[in-house]
Amino acid sequence: MSSASSSVRCVLHRATPTFPLISFPECGRVVKKGTSRTTEHPGWIYYKCKKHGFGCNFWKWEMEYVEYLLDEKYIRGPDAVEALGWAQDRREELELRKEEDKLTTVSPKELKKNMLIEAVKELLLLLKIVLAMLFMVFAMVVILVLKK
Ligand SMILES: [Zn+2]
Numbered sequence: 001m002s003s004a005s006s007s008v009r010c011v012l013h014r015a016t017p018t019f020p021l022i023s024f025p026e027c028g029r030v031v032k033k034g035t036s037r038t039t040e041h042p043g044w045i046y047y048k049c050k051k052h053g054f055g056c057n058f059w060k061w062e063m064e065y066v067e068y069l070l071d072e073k074y075i076r077g078p079d080a081v082e083a084l085g086w087a088q089d090r091r092e093e094l095e096l097r098k099e100e101d102k103l104t105t106v107s108p109k110e111l112k113k114n115m116l117i118e119a120v121k122e123l124l125l126l127l128k129i130v131l132a133m134l135f136m137v138f139a140m141v142v143i144l145v146l147k148k
Contacts, residue, residue, distance in 0.1 A: 017086055019066060020074055024049050027056045031065075044094060063087040 029050045036044040047065040049058035066087040
């Protein structure tokens with residue numbers, strides 16, 4: 001393993017361990033893996049029961065699902081330690097990325113403000129040009145008047 005691959009940064013590029021898709025004991029349906037597309041959790045993996053929303057409430061983010069697998073002994077021994085470590089690193093990375101996104105994304109309100117500032121700046125520039133032109137015309141008139 002190279003030194004770079006040990007950093008948290010690379011967790012997302014590390015091969016994803018495959019976690020067993022269990023059939024949920026309470027309803028017997030097999031759990032389904034999905035990817036979140038919400039702005040709050042973009043790309044987050046979740047596991048839910050196929051009957052979720054239809055009488056079953058099994059729905060967990062990846063880390064909670066791994067914890068569940070461990071608690072229920074679906075994964076044991078060294079595999080369990082590895083799986084939980086991976087899931088925790090991944091969660092940490094996702095949380096970190098979320099914080100970074102928050103810092104870099106400009107809110108629509110701010111964007112509107114920036115656009116307004118730009119518009120005012122352009123208006124001021126236009127006003128300066130008009131004033132300069134008026135001054136030149138005035139100067140020319142003065143020169144013409146003095147020549148007479
Ligand atoms: Zn279910």
